[in-house]
Amino acid sequence: MSAPQRFSGVLTPVITPFNEDLSPDSAKFIQQCRWMLSQNVGLSIFGTNSEANSLTVEEKLDLLDCLIDAGIDPLKLMPGTGCCALGDSVRMTAHAVKRGCGGVLMLPPFYYKGVSDEGLYRNFAEIIERVGSTDLRVYLYHIPPVAQVGLSHDLIERLVKAYPETVVGVKDSSGDWDNTEGMIKRGWDDFRVLAGSETFLLQNMRAGGAGCISATANVNPAAINTLYENWEAADADDQQAALDEIREVFQAFPMIPALKAASAHYSGVSSWATVRPPLVELTAAQSAELIANLKNRAFDMPGLAEAASA
Amino acid sequence: MSAPQRFSGVLTPVITPFNEDLSPDSAKFIQQCRWMLSQNVGLSIFGTNSEANSLTVEEKLDLLDCLIDAGIDPLKLMPGTGCCALGDSVRMTAHAVKRGCGGVLMLPPFYYKGVSDEGLYRNFAEIIERVGSTDLRVYLYHIPPVAQVGLSHDLIERLVKAYPETVVGVKDSSGDWDNTEGMIKRGWDDFRVLAGSETFLLQNMRAGGAGCISATANVNPAAINTLYENWEAADADDQQAALDEIREVFQAFPMIPALKAASAHYSGVSSWATVRPPLVELTAAQSAELIANLKNRAFDMPGLAEAASA
Secondary structure (H helix, E strand, C coil), X not given: CCCCCCCCEEEEXXXXXXXXXXXXXXXXXXXXXXXXXXXXXXXXXXXXXXXHHHCCHHHHHHHHHHHHHCCCCHHHECCECXXXXXXXXXXXXXXXXXXXXXXXXXXXXXXXXXXXXXXXXXXXXXXXXXXXXXXXXXXXXXXXHHHCCCCCHXXXXXXXXXXXXXXXXXXXXXXXXXXXXXXXXXXXXXCEEEECCHHHHHHHHHHCCCEEECHHHHCCHHHHHHHHHCCCCCCHHHHHHHHHHHHHHHHCCCHHHHHHHHHHHHHCCHHHHCCCCCCCCCCHHHHHHHHHHHHHCCCCCCCHHHHHCC | CCCCCXXXXXXXXXXXXXXXXXXXXXXXXXXXXXXXXXXXXXXXXXCHHHCHHHCCHXXXXXXXXXXXXXXXXXXXXXXXCCCCCHHHHHHXXXXXXXXXXXXXXXXXXXXXXXCCHHHHHHHHHHHHHHHCCCCCCEEXXXXXXXXXXXXXXXXXXXXXXXXXXXXXXXXXXXXXXXXXXXXXXXXXXXXXXXXXXXXXXXHHHHHCCCEEECHHHHCCHHHHHHHXXXXXXXXXXXXXXXXXXXXXXXXXXXXXXXXXXXXXXXXXXXXXXXXXXXXXXXXXXXHHHHHHHHHHCCCCCCXXXXXXXX
């Protein structure tokens, strides 16, 4: 097993399919991950848009094992492993390393608010020390609009200096470009700054960033990856505008139910629309409006239906 | 095993003692719970101030078992069982019912923000249906300053109407008296409205509420319970003012580390000061200031040192 290279490119928080009884549908999950890889998109499974925090640790470990046992390359995997409880974060992270994952995406503990950088540092340091592996690659996950607990540049710098071969990147879902750019400007050695959506992909590449991890890469993977591969092309701004237009269609609805409604429609597998509480699926009228808006923009998800019946 | 009566009175989110390696210290936890009961304070274990969301499900189940196996009356227990993941909430709640707990305090899933009442209803209903026991008594936990996800009066009413023998109360930690009073005024049959701290104890009792669940009942239990027992006494307002004064001393510091620092000092057991990340213990200077401020107010924790060496 070779030591993981640092990630760059486009990854997606893979949406998690559920059965009617709300249990995870591992067969469909494997199909979806294979389709993502066929579109050159990496697998940031167990992210926010994966409904990962509505899954138990056991469910996530099982899904991770299913993927790798099915032949998915673990080096393409960046599972979310940051939990509220230290023991859960250690367990998830250690298992990901044991299975050879290319990296992990780590949320801070997000229940207690107004916590100090010192407390957050101790959390991450304790996880890293307890996992204790030179194969661990941590990407910190900054998403203050949801987690409410954010990661300051000073905290990240302290972690990078203490663990330079382990803390190797960040996903910035702040939606604040100045924050993303500020991290790049810090100039941490070979540190991978991944934008939290394709909205900032072109800006990020031009500033020296490493790519993006985006919810909408679940539905629009090829076009997003094309811009990543060709960000220096003459039509890059036009490509970015086209990506933005599709993302806006989804953003007019609650994002996760909308991603799943589109996946249900374009795969022909209606159960894709199922979400776990506290989320609620789109109404029939919302789904119809979403699909109509997508069709008006000549949107398609080529290969998805074939992948779903493979 | 008799069906649980509905709670009233004073309960506390019992602080959780840790060993040096941050594992829970079950022996000390049992001692602390016994001391609380000796002060006529009920055991709302695994609350916010218990650092419950920094504990794994397994750690909490083990601690619950330890208490009951040590002879603590389960009817005095109201463990927190609401987690982000449905499966964790069901597991915790079912175990509490199986062990005969008097009730459970249930947070909403708190990672996803801006969720609808419909989604939250489905979460609670699904847990109740899956646990499927007439012995289950749910107290909903409204704490928007921390969870960020709150519980509207309409949501609570829908749950009370659907499960009148199961959804029997609420802890209101909004810090907003109008919200607490508004729930009492809804007049749900025998519904127990517990204020989220003793700050609102007298107001709550005068308005028809059932008591409080308060962090500072960890350190000032007897006085808080005395006001609960004597809220109609002539000196009730003076008693409330005295409680407020002590609470303010603690609130000048981060609450959980301050509760633990005081417990360490007055029990003589220094390890009580230990907190889990992302929290940080008080500095030596902060601890000294806290204790000096308490001594200036003739504060004591009578019986704690004896309980800690029992």
